[in-house]
Amino acid sequence: MRKYGLSLATAAMIAVGGSALIGSAAQAAGGGAHPPQPDYSFTGMFGSFDRAELQRGLQVYTGVCAACHGLDLVRFRELEALGYSEDQIKAFAATYSVEDGPNEDGDMYDRPGEPKDRFPAPFPNVQAAAASNGGKAPPDLSLIVKNRAHGLGSIGLNFVDMLKGGEFATGAAYVSALLGHGYVEEPTMADKMSCLAANPGESHEAYEARLEEFEVPAGGHFNKWFPGCAIKMPNPLYEDAVEYADGTPATPEQMAHDVSVFLTWASEPTLEARKEMGIKALLFLIVFTGILIAVKRNIWRNVKKA
Template identity: 55%
Template sequence: MRNAFKSAGLVAAAAALVGTLGFAQPAQAAGEAAKPPQMEWSWTGPFGTFDRASAQRGLQVYTQVCASCHGLEQVAYRNLTDIGYTEDQVKEFAAQFEVEDGPNEFGEMFFRPAEPSDKFVSPFPNEQAARSANGGAYPPDLSLIIKNRAHGFGGIGQNFLAMLQIKGFSSGADYMHALLGLGYVDAPEGVDLLPGQWYNEYMPGGAIAMPPPLYPDGVEYEDGTEATVEQQAYDVATFLAWASEPKLEERKQTGVKVLIFLALFTGLLIAVKRQTWADVKKH
């Protein structure tokens, strides 16, 4: 478990993600972003659930590539039990990070190892420090990034469409997968990039202020899965989808129970109605 979440030596790669999620600088010749391909996600459909193995691999990608710049302020370490980790594994993982606590009996703040009840530790103490470390750009928190990046829909609307698997619906997970795993290509003719920019066909405007963050075998998956760029992008999109909707499965289960109850209740009402009108006709 400890080896699976090692992030030392990968800070530079993580810093590259600053521009990925919405802080691209404009190109001198901007164009419309390509539409992300619609992927098959395990959690879609009324009975869909998150792929635990993929989500765990995605946590590795997040920890080793993204976490040095992007936080998960709305997710607590203990929530990781929902994607298949044991309480002991969560404790071990959380203890690798430090959180500020206090004041102590002397009125001073102090640092301690993180506990399962703590939220994911932010990579920066405040927004100013984050901007200073990233050339003025503020790396967004990733807790709700999948919701925020849904094309034209959010919140309940996104969940409803994803459950129904409407053809052509492009979710935030589709966008994240395409941006990280497929989008880095040579700039088309006529598009001039500023120094320090790369071209990504799924980024509005095309220009993005970051190099490609994912590389083949850039993460060593604990389960032995081949870490292609597209696989890493798919897995981190799965993990971030879970982070955005950690109670999605519970809501689906509740919804199915409600639908069953409504169906039975409707049947009962119809039976009562028929019996009532049958008595009326007799009289």
């Protein structure tokens, strides 16, 4: 039995260590620095979303992001999780115009939004979105944090971090850094190194020369946290771009942080419920294990050793 338990422990250590090594190798291959990892309230086994941050993030989305980016998988009624009442949600949904139909004449028509509706898309189709944004359609933001958590942002993330919900914090940190700290008017060599990796086998001199010669293509904007450094989207956040209902100063960094938390909730609205279920399951297993041990001892206590 001891050998078997040791094997399990060793396997667990190898899995955790191996994932860290894989992350380190991916980081070396991907190159560049990674966004700073702030402390988010929703990480950890007992973590939960900060409702004030969620509501401010919704303000940033509706006031800044919604002009170009959709939130197709989120319904208005789900905003109850952010701390809004049913009447507030009805009033908020009614500020949107939603296409419905067909009517008796077979025509589509517009009506005020209702809690059952999804957030309307800012463009009628992908082609229209691309035509209005320099040939590049802005992505839907419903799963953007989850997507970035398993993409660039998760490089170097190990198994233990993922168990704690760190994958969502990593994706949120990437979105927050890109919006709040990524745009640079006159990038330095260090800025370029954050988003331009050295190619396999490339010499240090050749890498530095490539960094020196790099220029943002026409129609692009430099962002040190965006892969390749050049992003089509201009900087969307500026001082007091929105007026927070709770009076919080609307700095670009604060708005970037709040909208990243809101988009984390949009990507994983059941995160808190899953954690609660996980804690209950662990408590059940602990109690059940104790009962099994007690039953085993009771059955075998009068059995004489051979």
